Amino acid sequence: MPSLRWTTWRPLALQYPIPALTLPEQLDGGQAFRWRLYQENEWRGVIGRAVVRLRYQGATLEWSSSDDSVALIEKLNDYFDAKGAQAKLVEKLPWQSDTVLYQALKAYPGLRILRQDPHETLIGFLCSSNKRIQQIRTMVSSLAQTLGEPIAEDYYTLPSWSAIAQASAVQLKSCALGYRANFLQGTAQKLIDRPDWENEFRQLPTRELIETLQTLPGVGPKVAACVTLFGFGRWESFPVDTWMVQVLTQAYGLQGYSAKQLEMFGRAHFGEAAGIAQQYLFASARTGRLGI
DNA sequence: TTCCAGGTCATAG
DNA sequence: CTATGACATGGA
Numbered sequence: 001m002p003s004l005r006w007t008t009w010r011p012l013a014l015q016y017p018i019p020a021l022t023l024p025e026q027l028d029g030g031q032a033f034r035w036r037l038y039q040e041n042e043w044r045g046v047i048g049r050a051v052v053r054l055r056y057q058g059a060t061l062e063w064s065s066s067d068d069s070v071a072l073i074e075k076l077n078d079y080f081d082a083k084g085a086q087a088k089l090v091e092k093l094p095w096q097s098d099t100v101l102y103q104a105l106k107a108y109p110g111l112r113i114l115r116q117d118p119h120e121t122l123i124g125f126l127c128s129s130n131k132r133i134q135q136i137r138t139m140v141s142s143l144a145q146t147l148g149e150p151i152a153e154d155y156y157t158l159p160s161w162s163a164i165a166q167a168s169a170v171q172l173k174s175c176a177l178g179y180r181a182n183f184l185q186g187t188a189q190k191l192i193d194r195p196d197w198e199n200e201f202r203q204l205p206t207r208e209l210i211e212t213l214q215t216l217p218g219v220g221p222k223v224a225a226c227v228t229l230f231g232f233g234r235w236e237s238f239p240v241d242t243w244m245v246q247v248l249t250q251a252y253g254l255q256g257y258s259a260k261q262l263e264m265f266g267r268a269h270f271g272e273a274a275g276i277a278q279q280y281l282f283a284s285a286r287t288g289r290l291g292i
Numbered sequence: 293t294t295c296c297a298g299g300t301c302a303t304a305g
Numbered sequence: 306c307t308a309t310g311a312c313a314t315g316g317a
Contacts, residue, residue: 030298129299135315136298178313183300220300241298258307282298 004051004152009062012054012076015084018110020056025108025283027054031230032114033124033137034158046144047072047079048117051155066152079115086112089235089273090280100251101270101277103291104284113230113279118198121231122216123158125223126183142175143184164188183218190216206234221259229275238266238274243285250292 018026027035027043035045043054050067065072077083087110095102127139140158147159147167159167165188172181191197201209206228213224225239240248240259248254248262257265270277284290 125298128297130297130312131299131314132297132316138315176314178315179300179311180313218300222299226298239298243298286298 001150001154002152004066004155006053006064006066007068009053009055009057009064012061012063012080012082014061014080014082016087016110016112018061018080018112022108022110023054023056023061025287026111026114028133028137029111029283030133030136030286031226031279032116032120033127033133033140034120036137046151046155046157047075049151049157050075051151052076066155081112081115086235086273086276089276093270093273093277098269100247100290101281103289104277104280107284107287107289108280111280111283113233113235113276115233116230118201118227118231120158121227122187122213122219123184125226125230126187126218127177127180128223128226129180129183129218131180139175139177139180143177146171146175161188161191165192180218186217187219202232206236209234210237221263225263225275229278235273235275236267236271238263238270238278240266241282243282244278246292247281247285247290251290 023043024037027045032045034047035043038044038053041055045052050065050072053064055062063076090105093101095105123143124136124140127136131139144156144158145154147163148156150156164184167185172185175181177184194200201212204212209232210224210228213219213227214221219227222239222241225237228234229237229239240262244266245259245262248257248265254262254265266278267274281290285292
């Protein structure tokens with residue numbers, strides 16, 4: 001296994017910064033499962049076939065990668081929303097009249113939705129049911145190590161659907177997926193027949209995209225909403241999970257609402273960037289910043 | 293030891 | 306359409 005060769009550290013030029021206090025929540029807050037704190041002040045993650053490092057040098061967020069291509073730089077800029085498209089949408093959220101949302105925005109300034117591949121988000125959230133974030137990250141890591149392709153050292157790509165479909169019971173068992181193994185393999189079997197599924201799905205309007213995703217085994221309303229939001233960048237998608245139920249029932253007074261009703265409220269109340277609002281509320285609630 | 297986790301699915305009313 | 310359990314695994 002070759003050892004990694006790194007590009008020199010360079011500033012990650014973001015139109016709107018990710019403050020140091022937001023970075024851990026940004027990288028390991030439950031939307032991406034491929035980042036981990038490698039040392040104090042150095043995060044490492046895998047994006048596609050590239051291993052990426054991030055650190056703060058003083059007030060400057062810097063990156064370095066195993067991939068020195070221009071394409072990787074473009075990928076990074078997109079991944080971290082370097083142009084700040086989301087920040088402009090955050091400005092249009094109803095934070096002036098919504099004190100709960102206001103608290104959430106203040107708790108993690110600069111937080112954004114990472115623009116991951118649909119493939120990555122689907123694998124991650126197929127593993128997510130009834131699991132804590134830390135355990136999801138472990139499962140995804142095991143999948144990469146067991147069924148992915150080696151990059152260098154102990155870094156691996158995520159497995160293809162083909163690799164997952166062909167995996168042995170022993171291999172899947174070693175990933176400690178529990179009953180989610182059937183979700184992954186079932187979805188893999190449906191997707192190996194349509195290798196261009198990402199582009200096909202991308203053409204669909206959001207409502208149809210969510211419905212189509214739900215035809216895959218292990219993908220219900222919540223996972224579909226997450227993949228739609230994180231993997232396809234549909235900011236209006238509003239995943240309702242246990243934390244969102246907590247927030248909406250307790251802080252917004254919506255007791256007795258079904259998940260479907262809560263989703264409709266979220267979309268109506270937060271509008272075109274409901275999913276971005278959701279991410280702020282989720283992060284803040286999960287880390288006890290909303291006082292609920 | 294018991295409980296619960298960024299839910300989904302099958303089944304029953 | 307809504308309500309209820311089972312489901313694998315591991316950490317608190």
